[in-house]
Amino acid sequence: MNSETNIIQSLTWRYACKKFDQNKKLNKTQIDVLSKAFNLTATSFGLQPLKMLIIKNDSLKEQLLPHAYFQAQITTCSHLLVICIDTAFDENSIDEYFDLEKNIRGTSEEIIGKFRNQLKTIYKNKDRKQIDTSAIYQAYISIGTLMTVCADQKIDSCPMEGFNPVKFDQVLGLDKMNLRSVLLLPVGYRAEDDIMSSMKKVRKPLNQVIIELD
Template structure:
């Protein structure tokens, strides 16, 4: 399928075939897609937990409004933000840049210090909101890669983050759950499987060469 055919094929899968599992190659592709997604300043303030354990899925299911995607999916991806963006975190990025690119400290130091000052000027809420925005970028990228690879997915905000954080022990890791993405393969009896997409006409949403006047 080309990219548009893949996006036409994609839908928010409500029930997965529990017998069908992602291959190691498919899972590795999604891991790499996660890691390659663009983030602000390249700081990657989002981590992803991959859940396959049925007991853990069952516990999360209770706090996800009993949505079947959680328990029937092959793998449950939980996107979490780092709640800490301190000097140590920023330094670790620049040390990695030096290692990978061979960039000198002389070139890096000014931007490194600027970035530290930027984050020192942010409130905790601003730091977390910035990371949340990037989690949504990652979610969109993962969904597109899933579609291209013929993997079903379902983006989910419908869960109680505090309870999921508790189940997964995230607070001790300075993490908060933000989004979930169950992935796998659609069940034959998923009621959404054969429904046509409902989308507004493109001309009602995209405007070309239009000057917006005040």
């Protein structure tokens, strides 16, 4: 069986889990894999204007539940991943990235200096809303990466936009960390009585969604 078949089978197995088995928890190795996957996700210019919270504490999940419209995934999941944008991302953040590149790759300032200044100029000409909006788009890329890795690792997940980010930020104290919550990804193992798990996946035929241009 080739790798393409394996990944397609995993993506077919995946669905938006509606109810998790509260007695089954992800182990540290699994959480490490998801953390590394998030860190490796594609971002614009590789600048990573994102951070991810990993919430395991049941009491904290209970506090967040009403601010996610009492959706059971919040409290039945093993871990709740909260994808956030860095609201303090600015020209200094770009300098930090290029300094890190110099440290890791040994690249000289002579080589990267022009690109560094170009990016700083680009960001200098953007307002806060534009910078944050760009980061939000990148957050969606990261959740796609996480969901694919979850499917590959047979970890159940449920991408969620349905929550009150302002209330989440207040409960989690994100303002103090210069963060703003954007997306949620509860992860864990599906409950045996989640009726959605046994349903066939509904997707349009390929010829209705793929257009090949010769």
